[in-house]
Amino acid sequence: MNQITKTSAAEKVMVICGVAYTMSNCPVRDVLDNIGGKWNTLIIQGLADGPVRFSALRRMIPDISQRMLTQTLRDLQRDGFLTRTVFPTQPPSVEYALTDLGRSFLAVVLQLVTWSTDNHAQIRDARKAYDEAEG
């Protein structure tokens, strides 16, 4: 039987591709958090061409609040996707850059972008048809 998640006596367990994980140590969850967030993938893409300073990132993604920029950058740094280097200038400047892990992840993100654009029309059509049918 192809069981995805199961509830054992004490601990919730999810089975993905035949391997069991708890909800808290599931690798897919860890990655999903870095994909599902509103700004994560945009920031990753923003760093694709090399190190970028904080204020430059803000200009690249004007819609983001600096609160979310700071927070998302910290999350991504914590997970090892990017590095943060502070230059002791006056006023200080901070540069963010993808790590090897981050570049590897960027490849996955770009595949996602490719698939999305390739199939966007189909999704929109399905959505429209569904909404018209149900009302």
Place this chain on the structure above:
Amino acid sequence: MNQITKTSAAEKVMVICGVAYTMSNCPVRDVLDNIGGKWNTLIIQGLADGPVRFSALRRMIPDISQRMLTQTLRDLQRDGFLTRTVFPTQPPSVEYALTDLGRSFLAVVLQLVTWSTDNHAQIRDARKAYDEAEG
């Protein structure tokens, strides 16, 4: 300049890989909604081997509430990832199955799973190192 999103006079615009979208018609957003959700990818994987009935899905993913199962299935159906077929038995039975689009999407999800498991250890280590350094 590699601008990701820009704010024009009236409408917020995001630029991904050189192409501009509004926040509401962005293809990546549409797909991200189907990836970032808590249960979407699990359900997609649950249907990998063929059509599955509602109650069978519940058994495959015991942690999910039937509220979220119903809702996520409806969302995925709306976007054209799966079909819903009702059999007029007594009591009624409903079968869910991936569409071609859904199977295509499943491939993306599986690549995500692969990348996650391959790089899980590295992420956990980075996270641990970060937490120990900062406190």
Place this chain on the structure above:
DNA sequence: CTGCATCCCCGCCGATACTG
């Protein structure tokens, strides 16, 4: 320039109870 703290809204999601 970069970042933190605070307030607050809103949508996801869980729990529970009820229908054809």
Place this chain on the structure above:
DNA sequence: CAGTATCGGCGGGGATGCAG
């Protein structure tokens, strides 16, 4: 069996103001 309806918590994320 396969839903729907309702309530409520919790967290993501926006707006604003302050600090080094």
